[in-house]
Amino acid sequence: MFSKSEIINLLKDESQNDWLFSYADKIRQKYVGDKVHLRGLIEFSNICKCTCKYCGLRYENKDLKRYRISSNEILKYAKNAVSLGYKTLVLQSGEDSFYTQEILVPLIKEIKKLDVTLTLSIGERSFEDYKAFRNAGADRYLIRIETTDRNLYKELHPNMSFENRLRCLSDLRKLGFEVGSGCLIGLPNQTIESIADDILFFKENNFDMIGVGPFIPHPQTPLNNSKQGSFELALKVMAIIRIMLPDINIPATTAMETLNPNGRIIALKSGANVVMPNVTTKEYRKKYEIYPNKICINENPDKCRFCIENKIKSIGRTISNDYGFRIKT
Numbered sequence: 043m044f045s046k047s048e049i050i051n052l053l054k055d056e057s058q059n060d061w062l063f064s065y066a067d068k069i070r071q072k073y074v075g076d077k078v079h080l081r082g083l084i085e086f087s088n089i090c091k092c093t094c095k096y097c098g099l100r101y102e103n104k105d106l107k108r109y110r111i112s113s114n115e116i117l118k119y120a121k122n123a124v125s126l127g128y129k130t131l132v133l134q135s136g137e138d139s140f141y142t143q144e145i146l147v148p149l150i151k152e153i154k155k156l157d158v159t160l161t162l163s164i165g166e167r168s169f170e171d172y173k174a175f176r177n178a179g180a181d182r183y184l185i186r187i188e189t190t191d192r193n194l195y196k197e198l199h200p201n202m203s204f205e206n207r208l209r210c211l212s213d214l215r216k217l218g219f220e221v222g223s224g225c226l227i228g229l230p231n232q233t234i235e236s237i238a239d240d241i242l243f244f245k246e247n248n249f250d251m252i253g254v255g256p257f258i259p260h261p262q263t264p265l266n267n268s269k270q271g272s273f274e275l276a277l278k279v280m281a282i283i284r285i286m287l288p289d290i291n292i293p294a295t296t297a298m299e300t301l302n303p304n305g306r307i308i309a310l311k312s313g314a315n316v317v318m319p320n321v322t323t324k325e326y327r328k329k330y331e332i333y334p335n336k337i338c339i340n341e342n343p344d345k346c347r348f349c350i351e352n353k354i355k356s357i358g359r360t361i362s363n364d365y366g367f368r369i370k371t
Contacts, residue, residue: 043245043286044282044285044286046235046238046239046242049238049241049242049282050234050235050238052278052282053234053237053238053275053278053279053282054234059274059278062278062281062282063277063278063281063311063312063313065281065285066280066281066282066284066285066312066313067311067312067313069284069285069288069313070284070288070292070313070314070315072288073288073289073371074288074289074291074315074369075315076358076359076360077315077359077360077361077362077364078310078315078316078317078354078359078360078361078362079129079130079291079315079316079317079362079364079366080127080128080129080130080316080317080318080319080347080350080361080362081128081130081131081132081161081293081316081317081318081319081366082120082123082126082128082130082131082132082318082319082321082343083131083132083134083318083319083320083321083322084111084116084119084120084123084131084132084133084134084321084322085134085135085320085322085326085327085330086110086111086116086119086133086134086135086141086322087109087110087111087135087136087138087140087141088106088108088109088135088136088326088329088330088331089108089109089110089135089136089138089140090135090136090137090138091136091137091138091139092136092137092165092199092201092202093199093200093201094198094199094200094202095197095198095199095200095263095264095265096198096226096229096257096259096260096263096265096333097260097263097332097333098260098262098263098331098332098333098334099136099330099331099332100262100263103262103263105262106262106329106331107329108329109326109329110138110140111322111326113145113148113149113152116133116149116153117149117152117153119321119322119323119343120153120156120158121156122321122343123158123321123343124156124157124158126321126343126344126347127347127361128158128321128347129158129159129362129363129364129365129366130158130159130160130161130182130365130366131153131158131159131160131161131321132160132161132162132163132184132318133153133160133161133162133163133164134162134163134164134184135163135164135165136165137164137165137166138164141164143170143171143174143175146164146174146175146178147174147175147178148178150162150175150178150179150180151178151179153179154178154179158365159181159182159365159366159367160179160180160181160182161180161181161182161183161184161222162175162180162182162183162184163183163184163185165185166185166202166206166207166210167210169213169217172210172213172214172217172219173217176217176218176219180219181219181220181367182219182220182221182222182250182251183214183219183220183221183222184221184222184223184224184251184253185207185210185211185214185221185222185223186222186223186224186225186226186253187207187211187223187224187225187240187243188224188225188226188229189225189226189229189232189236189240190225190236190239190240190243191232191233191236191239192204194229194231194232194236195207197231198229211223211247211249215247220250220251220367220368221249221250221251222249222250222251222252222253222291223244223247223249223251223252223253224252224253224254224255225237225240225254225279226255226256226257226271227254227255227256227257227271227272227275227276227279228256228257228269228270228271228272228275228276229257229271230265230268230269237275237279240279241279241282241283241286244283244286244287245286245287248287249287249290250290250291250368251290251291251292251293251316251368252280252283252287252290252292253292253293253295254276254279254280254283254292254295255271255276255295255296255297255298256270256271256272256273256275256276256297256298256301257270257271258270258271258297258300258301258333258334258335259333259334260331260332260333260334261334270301271301273298273301273302273305276297276298277298277308277309277312280292280309280312280313280314281312281313283313284312284313284314285313288371289368289369289370289371290368291315291316291366291368292313292314292315292316293314293316293317293318294306294307294309294310294314294316294317295309295318296318296320296336296337296338297333299337300333300335300336300337306350306353307353307356307357310354310357310359311357316366317350317354319338319343319346319347319350320338320343320346321343321346321347322343323342323343324339324340324341324342327339327340328340
């Protein structure tokens with residue numbers, strides 16, 4: 043395992059990149075194999091009460107056309123995703139308090155009847171909410187820390203609490219969820235040292251899934267004129283995480299492909315083993331704009347499924363037919 047100083051040196055030293063990516067890929071092959079897990083992503087609401095300074099869904103973005111998808115329509119998307127071969131579905135939204143326990147619990151139970159694993163990515167909730175979702179059958183929960191630098195977190199997340207974020211992650215672990223977190227790379231005032239701390243935080247907490255993406259400034263946010271994050275640095279962070287946590291699930295994120303046309307394939311060859319194609323239809327995709335120029339917003343689910351499968355096969359990998367739980371070694 044790498045120490046903090048070793049992580050910093052790897053992140054700074056460009057001469058180590060080829061070795062790092064190759065080694066991460068070997069670790070990936072040894073611990074999680076050559077199968078790629080597909081997670082069908084349903085973005086069911088772009089309404090958000092938060093004002094995170096980097097996110098296009100932020101409450102103060104008045105230029106965004108907002109939407110909510112009904113439970114019946116969400117279920118239709120879920121059934122279509124199952125027909126396309128997905129074994130895991132991800133329900134993702136902004137922090138939209140409209141979707142209460144009374145709405146989500148029956149929906150979770152209906153989706154679980156489809157013989158899939160279910161991931162929720164709906165932000166900070168109470169312990170009671172998390173418990174109700176778990177009891178209804180939800181298997182996984184994604185809630186990214188984004189940065190473990192408390193001062194930077196406070197600056198980027200007005201009216202939010204770093205401690206409450208930690209509380210959410212702790213509650214989810216206590217309730218038996220597989221827990222995913224992650225970070226943004228290239229945020230304004232972020233340092234290499236704080237990125238190293240992020241990696242060590244993921245290792246210390248032994249999360250089951252970690253997503254890493256480059257920061258991409260959105261024109262309708264306070265960070266609109268900021269420099270975008272580096273694809274290469276995000277890839278290096280992802281590779282180090284694979285080496286530090288060899289048996290976890292790591293997605294090749296869409297944001298990587300937004301910066302590099304082959305971003306997801308490069309990520310899959312550098313330690314990633316998960317891809318999360320969007321199974322929402324295009325009338326909603328363009329409105330779920332966390333960052334600009336997102337790929338595939340004009341494609342429908344069947345085309346995305348066909349496209350990503352061909353890309354995965356082109357590098358000698360195959361699509362997994364199982365539920366994609368982490369197998370701890």
